[in-house]
Structures are given as C-alpha cells and as structure tokens.
Amino acid sequence: xxxxxxxxxxxxxxxxxxxxxxxxxxxxxxxxxxxxxxxxxxxxxxxxxxxxxxxxxxxxxxxxxxxxxxxxxxxxxxxxxxxxxxxxxxxxxxxxxxxxxxxxxxxxxxxxxxxxxxxxxxxxxxxxxxxxxxxxxxxxxxxxxxxxxxxxxxxxxxxxxxxxxxxxxxxxxxxxxxxxxxxxx
Amino acid sequence: xxxxxxxxxxxxxxxxxxxxxxxxxxxxxxxxxxxxxxxxxxxxxxxxxxxxxxxxxxxxxxxxxxxxxxxxxxxxxxxxxxxxxxxxxxxxxxxxxxxxxxxxxxxxxxxxxxxxxxxxxxxxxxxxxxxxxxxxxxxxxxxxxxxxxxxxxxxxxxxxxxxxxxxxxxxxxxxxxxxxxxxxxxxxxxxxxxxxxxxxxxxxxxxxxxxxxxxxxxxxxxxxxxxxxxxxxxxxx
Numbered sequence: 001x002x003x004x005x006x007x008x009x010x011x012x013x014x015x016x017x018x019x020x021x022x023x024x025x026x027x028x029x030x031x032x033x034x035x036x037x038x039x040x041x042x043x044x045x046x047x048x049x050x051x052x053x054x055x056x057x058x059x060x061x062x063x064x065x066x067x068x069x070x071x072x073x074x075x076x077x078x079x080x081x082x083x084x085x086x087x088x089x090x091x092x093x094x095x096x097x098x099x100x101x102x103x104x105x106x107x108x109x110x111x112x113x114x115x116x117x118x119x120x121x122x123x124x125x126x127x128x129x130x131x132x133x134x135x136x137x138x139x140x141x142x143x144x145x146x147x148x149x150x151x152x153x154x155x156x157x158x159x160x161x162x163x164x165x166x167x168x169x170x171x172x173x174x175x176x177x178x179x180x181x182x183x184x185x
Numbered sequence: 186x187x188x189x190x191x192x193x194x195x196x197x198x199x200x201x202x203x204x205x206x207x208x209x210x211x212x213x214x215x216x217x218x219x220x221x222x223x224x225x226x227x228x229x230x231x232x233x234x235x236x237x238x239x240x241x242x243x244x245x246x247x248x249x250x251x252x253x254x255x256x257x258x259x260x261x262x263x264x265x266x267x268x269x270x271x272x273x274x275x276x277x278x279x280x281x282x283x284x285x286x287x288x289x290x291x292x293x294x295x296x297x298x299x300x301x302x303x304x305x306x307x308x309x310x311x312x313x314x315x316x317x318x319x320x321x322x323x324x325x326x327x328x329x330x331x332x333x334x335x336x337x338x339x340x341x342x343x344x345x346x347x348x349x350x351x352x353x354x355x356x357x358x359x360x361x362x363x364x365x366x367x368x369x370x371x372x373x374x375x376x377x378x379x380x381x382x383x384x385x386x387x388x389x390x391x392x393x394x395x396x397x398x399x400x401x402x403x404x405x406x407x408x409x410x411x412x413x414x415x416x417x418x419x420x421x422x
Contacts, residue, residue: 017302020302024247024306024309027243027246027247028243028309031238031242031243031246032238035238035239035242036234036235036236036238039236040234040236045239049239049242052242052246053245053246053249056246056249057249116229116232116233119229119230119233120233123230123233123234134230135234137198138227138230138231138234139234144197144198159193159197159198160193160197162196162197162198163193163196163197166196166197166199166223166226166227166230167196169226169230170226173226
C-alpha cells in the first residue's frame with residue numbers, strides 16, 4: 001500500500017513536469033510576439049502587460065485543451081482578444097472613479113525609441129479595424145483566412161482592410177514627405 | 186490583370202503567392218517596381234512593430250503560473266493526492282530525522298532551491314547563458330564584484346532563502362552544475378559550515394562582508410568553486 005501511494009505521487013508529478021515543459025516552451029517561444037501584438041492593439045504598456053499575464057495564466061489553466069502545438073499562436077490570440085474584451089465589459093459595468101481608469105498614453109508606443117518614430121505614429125493612429133488585422137498579419141504571421149477566423153469576418157473584408165491599412169500608411173508617409181519631413185526607416 | 190486589382194492584391198498581402206500576380210509583375214516592370222516598393226514598406230512596418238519587450242516578462246509569466254499552481258494544489262487536488270503527498274512528505278521528514286546531518290531551516294531552503302526542476306527553470310529564465318557583466322550587476326547589490334576568472338555561469342537570479350534575499354548563481358563545473366548563494370553577512374542565521382543530504386553536499390563560509398553557500402553533488406567540485414570564489418570575488422562594505 002505504501003509503495004502504491006508513492007507511485008501515484010510520482011506519476012502525478014511527472015504529468016506536472018510535462019505540463020510545465022509545454023507551458024515554458026509556449027512562454028519562451030511566443031511571449032514577445034503576443035506582448036507586441038497586445039501593445040499594438042491596446043496602446044498602453046501597463047494594460048498590455050496585464051492582459052498578456054492574464055492570457056498566459058488562462059493558457060496555463062487550460063493547456064490540456066491545446067492538442068496541436070502548431071495551433072498555439074491562434075489559440076493564444078483568441079484568449080488574448082477575449083481577455084481584452086473582458087476589460088471593456090468590466091469598465092462598462094463597474095462604477096469606478098475617473099482616477100482609477102487607466103488612460104491610454106498615446107506616447108507609450110511612439111516615444112519608445114527614436115527610429116521608426118514617424119512610422120509608429122502613423123501605425124498607432126490607424127483605426128482599430130485596420131490596425132488589428134495588419135498586426136495579426138505582420139506580427140503573428142497569420143494568413144488572410146486565419147485573420148478572418150480570428151476576427152470573425154469574411155476573407156474579402158479582411159483583405160480589403162489590409163489593403164486600406166497599407167494604403168493609409170503610404171498616404172500618410174507621402175503627406176509627411178511633401179511637408180519636407182525626413183522619413184527614417 | 187488590371188492595375189487596380191494588382192495593387193489591391195499586393196497591398197493586402199505583399200507576400201502573396203498568387204500566380205496571376207507573379208505573372209503580371211513579370212510582364213510589367215512598373216508593376217514589379219510597385220511590388221518591390223511595397224515589400225520595402227512592409228519591411229519597415231515590420232521593423233517598427235518590434236517594440237522592446239519588458240526584460241522580466243518571461244520571469245513574471247513563469248512565476249505567476251507557479252503561484253497559481255501552488256494555490257491549486259492546496260485547493261483543488263483530490264484527497265488521495267493529498268494523501269500520497271503526505272506519504273511522500275512523511276518519508277522525506279523521517280529520512281531527515283534519522284539522517285546523519287540534520288539540516289537547519291536555511292539549509293533545507295537551500296536544498297529546495299537546488300532541486301533539478303527548480304534549477305532547470307532558473308536556467309531557462311537566463312536562457313542558459315549569463316555574461317560576467319550581468320552577474321556583476323547582480324552581485325553589486327551585495328557590494329560584490331568578480332575580478333578574476335570565475336568560470337561559466339549559466340544562471341544568476343535572486344532567490345529568497347528563508348525570507349532572506351540572496352543571489353543564486355548556477356555554475357558549470359567539470360562534472361555537472363554547482364550552486365552558489367550569496368547572502369549579506371548581517372542577515373544570515375546560523376547555517377552549518379558543512380551540511381549534506383542523501384544526494385548533495387554543501388559548505389558555507391564568510392567572504393568579507395558576505396556569506397557564501399555552495400551546494401553540489403560532488404565534494405571536489407564544491408571545493409573548487411569555493412576556491413574560485415575566494416580567489417576572484419571581493420565584497421566591500
């Protein structure tokens with residue numbers, strides 16, 4: 001009886017190890033992309049970091065439901081978008097003091113480094129419906145079909161938004177050029 | 186393919202593999218030039234998205250999960266796992282009681298920190314490679330500095346040993362990894378100069394203003410790291 005109990009403890013801990021290994025691989029491999037995507041979506045460093053932490057915590061809790069490591073990216077983004085949406089639900093239903101509401105700082109993204117500043121400014125000024133699919137394509141490497149599924153849109157709409165996103169960036173860059181500003185790549 | 190469709194397709198996906206687009210670009214240099222421009226713009230956009238990621242994010246994501254885990258193990262595990270765990274705990278405790286070298290609170294905390302799974306996690310955080318500069322940056326909070334040849338450090342992280350903040354270095358020895366902990370001398374409670382359990386042996390000693398604890402599987406290896414520490418680390422103040 002004694003040895004049986006021991007065996008059980010051992011197999012539980014080896015399951016835990018396996019789970020931990022999977023989770024650590026997920027964190028190591030994807031935290032940077034997921035954080036960057038969150039930051040471009042939310043445009044506030046502190047909130048983006050919170051949302052990423054919540055996302056990975058949920059991922060940890062339900063990692064057994066992830067059957068295919070290749071699907072990990074879309075799985076995490078789905079969790080992240082849901083977590084981000086919950087933020088707005090909470091905001092809507094809670095009565096909070098205005099001081100408690102985190103106000104997005106538009107300089108968070110723009111001022112982080114000097115290079116790319118102009119381009120970053122333009123990118124963060126895109127409306128969310130254009131910025132989000134563009135970031136899914138650029139940061140996460142999603143295809144049109146994957147973006148369509150993630151955003152619950154049809155593929156044509158996604159392709160049109162991607163087209164408009166780049167078009168607006170290009171126009172804004174040209175406008176800057178006309179004003180004689182230098183553009184750094 | 187007309188100009189507008191071409192441009193729309195390229196703007197929507199500059200890396201498109203659409204054969205009609207590729208063919209159109211081949212036949213019309215101005216279309217190819219537009220495509221190249223767009224790819225260049227995309228490279229710039231990609232570079233601009235690469236905002237810096239907070240240094241401690243990985244650490245936070247791994248730690249948060251282990252806290253969560255601890256809570257869950259307290260609250261949600263079924264009774265028979267708790268029973269199995271207590272059986273294991275009882276085995277460990279009785280082993281310690283009948284063991285030849287009973288360890289103090291600090292020593293047992295030290296052993297907890299040199300557990301294989303724990304070490305693996307720490308090494309993972311440092312990506313298995315730490316340069317002397319960042320080791321020195323962390324040593325500086327104990328007024329310490331490495332001045333000579335100390336050996337290869339694979340991980341350097343702060344740890345709490347019995348509520349005392351310490352620096353945990355994992356050093357690559359000839360036959361395995363050796364752990365070194367740095368604690369301020371003023372805060373150390375009594376820890377035996379030499380202590381051990383079934384698998385590990387440890388030594389502790391004062392080095393100027395710091396207390397050093399070294400733990401490893403092999404006594405010769407531990408002694409070597411101790412010599413290296415004495416020869417190449419200084420603690421002032």
